[in-house]
Structure formats: structure tokens, C-alpha cells
Amino acid sequence: MPFAQVFGHRRLVSLLSRSIENDSLPPSLLFAGPAGVGKRLTAIAVAQALNCPKGSRFRVQGSGFAVPGSGFAVPGSGFTVPGSMFDACGTCAACKRISRGVHPDVPIVGPGDSGAIRIDQVREIVDRAAYRPFEGRRRVVIIDGADALVTAAQHALLKTLEEPPPSSVFILVTSRPDTLLATVLSRCPQLRFRPLAADDIAAALVARGYSESDALAVAATADGSLGQALAARADERVEARDVAQRVLAHAAATAEPGRRIDGAKELLIKTGAGGAGDREQLASHLRAMASLLRDVEVLATRADDRALANPDVRPALERLTGAYQGERGVRAFSAIDRALGALERNAGVKVVADWLVLQL
Structure with missing residues (x-):
């Protein structure tokens, strides 16, 4: 699902799109907000925009704006996207595999049967992130349900969030950011997703x-x-x-x-x-x-x-x-x-x- 297919959140989507186009996307991000409002889909759209071989500027409806307090800005953008934005095509093989969760450079980690994200899961993705992408431009690690990270797993993630590999991006998705360690929160610029209209x-x-x-x-x-x-x-x-x-x-x-x-x-x-x-x-x-x-x-x-x-x-x-x-x-x-x-x-x-x- 490319940015153009994300319903609502036009301000956030526009900011993310422009930061990708300007190569100024932070290496770690926290998407926080109520359940079911599109945080995970937006994370997938980010991964597609970073790795789509046909990525380009496309016409869109509406315009985007800066997000005050987000922790990062888009240099020289003016914070508006008048009628177009950088986006993935959504139809190529890379986009489709990212959408299905089977792209080798876009692992999506979530809670297992125990309801928790274990330390061994985090160690595996941290190890993978240390290497260059297998076939895409950027490796994007999506931790869906980051509030399920056990404390040891959060500690295991800290060093990577503080000094991320140059070709990797980490996106933590959660409806309960208050459950994360303060040290994790301090390393991830936070984008707040509001309830949809x-x-x-x-x-x-x-x-x-x-x-x-x-x-x-x-x-x-x-x-x-x-x-x-x-x-x-x-x-x-x-x-x-x-x-x-x-x-x-x-x-x-x-x-x-x-x-x-x-x-x-x-x-x-x-x-x-x-x-x-x-x-x-x-x-x-x-x-x-x-x-x-x-x-x-x-x-x-x-x-x-x-x-x-x-x-x-x-x-x-x-x-x-x-x-x-x-x-x-x-x-x-x-x-x-x-x-x-x-x-x-x-x-x-x-x-x-x-x-x-x-x-x-």
C-alpha cells in the first residue's frame, strides 16, 4: 500500500514522503496512536517508497504539512506538497512483496503465540540490519506491536537505535508508547497518528x-x-x-x-x-x-x-x-x-x- 492509498493522516504522509525524497528520513521512528488507524500500513508505505525501483512524484489530492514536535523536519521543503508527492508505484514486484510481508529487506516482527516479542527475535533482526540490503536500497525493520517487546528485548535494541547501520531504518509501531522504556522513546522521533475522521x-x-x-x-x-x-x-x-x-x-x-x-x-x-x-x-x-x-x-x-x-x-x-x-x-x-x-x-x-x- 503506497502513500497515496493511506486514508487520512495526510500531514504525516506528506512529511514522510518529502523526507524520503530529500534523503532526510531519520533512521529510527516511532509510529504511535490508537489501534486500527493505519500506523502499520503507513510503515509499509515507507518501506515501499524507500525500495520501489519506480519511485517518483505522483499527483495526489490535498497537501501535507510539517508535524510540530515530531522530532525531525524536512530541510528546504516548505513543509507543503502542492498536488504531488514522492511515492512508490505499488504495482512492481518489490512493492507487492513488501505489502505481503515477504520482501527479504523488509522484515516485519510482531508478538508470537506468547503475546510478546522476545529477545531472540530482536537479536535476529539486529544482526540482519548490520548487513547491506539483499536486493533493495534500504533495509526497513518494522516492529509491529512494539509495546509487546519484553524489557530485555528493548535493551537489546537500544544500541542499534542509537547507532543504526547506515542502510537500515527501524520503525516501531505501537498503540501504547507509554509501555516502552524511556531510553527507547528518546532514540525514536515520534509521529502521533490520530483517530481517523x-x-x-x-x-x-x-x-x-x-x-x-x-x-x-x-x-x-x-x-x-x-x-x-x-x-x-x-x-x-x-x-x-x-x-x-x-x-x-x-x-x-x-x-x-x-x-x-x-x-x-x-x-x-x-x-x-x-x-x-x-x-x-x-x-x-x-x-x-x-x-x-x-x-x-x-x-x-x-x-x-x-x-x-x-x-x-x-x-x-x-x-x-x-x-x-x-x-x-x-x-x-x-x-x-x-x-x-x-x-x-x-x-x-x-x-x-x-x-x-x-x-x-
Whole structure:
């Protein structure tokens, strides 16, 4: 996947493209941000741009900008890419092998069955990186899920990050940079990947064959993650949003605790099998509620309707605005965030659902 096919993150992509063209790419980078927003795909695009024999400037839509605080800049670039950028072709043999993860000069390392990246894995890639590329111009080592590096493996990586071989680039990809050693973080300029805009997710889904209406519905409840959007079917996303609407409306209609608890049953639809499946089902409903409340705030502040994540259910949003604008909406959004955190810590789904409806 070349840069042109990375959805969103135009500022980051433009900066990376120009730094490759100017031969000023840092030898080690940290791509940090939420899961499913395109960090790994962007790392692959970097590897393709560095090794594609047909790399050239291609026309693109939009423009790129400098990334403040990223730790590196592109000399003399002006930090803009007006209408074109340096990119890989995406179709040659080298690009295809990099995309499939089978190029000899682009090893992709991730957690094994144990859920960890072991010291022997790191030693192997460090040894390989010491040699010239086998057939490409640059060796690009992608450590996907760098937060899974055991402490000993991080220490084994330090010297290479501090004094990298001249023909090698290391890209660490993580959604949890806080778990890495400070010494590792200090050696890797960090690029922060933000949640994707709903429009970017919808465009990516349409490109994968979704209808426009389904793509918009799924994108609205994907919490900025294309990976999350692709993991669930469109009808499941729509159902989660319908449940969220009913629960919010029910809570707005009554303050009586018993009736509020009855409303929690809606949140537990299709749960009961136990384990992670129940928590993910409830989390899906909660993310849909958060998406609706964000839109309620947009309507309440009379912001541009184009900022709505759920424009197709505007009448329902308008009905909710009377109850959830202002301080109550802030409290409800905060409660949903706390409930999602409790689910991540393996709290019981019924306890979380009952508690939440009493806070709305």
C-alpha cells in the first residue's frame, strides 16, 4: 500500500514522503496512536517508497504539512506538497512483496503465540540490519506491536537505535508508547497518528465495496478506527447505534432508578455467552452512544452540520439534544468513557451497564 492509498493522516504522509525524497528520513521512528488507524500500513508505505525501483512524484489530492514536535523536519521543503508527492508505484514486484510481508529487506516482527516479542527475535533482526540490503536500497525493520517487546528485548535494541547501520531504518509501531522504556522513546522521533475522521473511514469502506449508506453508518460508530470498522458487519454497527438511541432516550425520559435499570437490558442485547464477546458487544453499544452524544453537542452549539458523524439520523439527534446538551451531556460522555475503561479492566458487563444508565 503506497502513500497515496493511506486514508487520512495526510500531514504525516506528506512529511514522510518529502523526507524520503530529500534523503532526510531519520533512521529510527516511532509510529504511535490508537489501534486500527493505519500506523502499520503507513510503515509499509515507507518501506515501499524507500525500495520501489519506480519511485517518483505522483499527483495526489490535498497537501501535507510539517508535524510540530515530531522530532525531525524536512530541510528546504516548505513543509507543503502542492498536488504531488514522492511515492512508490505499488504495482512492481518489490512493492507487492513488501505489502505481503515477504520482501527479504523488509522484515516485519510482531508478538508470537506468547503475546510478546522476545529477545531472540530482536537479536535476529539486529544482526540482519548490520548487513547491506539483499536486493533493495534500504533495509526497513518494522516492529509491529512494539509495546509487546519484553524489557530485555528493548535493551537489546537500544544500541542499534542509537547507532543504526547506515542502510537500515527501524520503525516501531505501537498503540501504547507509554509501555516502552524511556531510553527507547528518546532514540525514536515520534509521529502521533490520530483517530481517523468518519469521512476517511467511510471512503475506505466504499473503496472496499460498501454502499455509501452502509459505509456512513459503520464509520459513525467506528471510534476513528478503520480496523474496528472492518472488524464488524455494517448491520451490526447500525443495530448498535439503534440500541444506543433507545437507551439514551429511555434515560432522558425517567429519573427513577428501577426504570433506568430496566433500560440497561437494551445494552445487554446479544450478550450472555460470557467472556470477551459480551464485553465487546457492550463496548460497541457504548461507542455508538459516545458518537451520538458528540453529534448532540455539534447540534447544540450550532456547529457546521458537516461535522456530524451520524447525519442520517438527525431527527433522533435533535430529540436527544434537549436532554443531553451542556453539563448533562458532558457527564454522560464522561460516564461512557469510564464504563469503557471498566470493560477493558474486565469488569462484569451487567455491573457496567447498570451503573452507566444511572449516570446518564
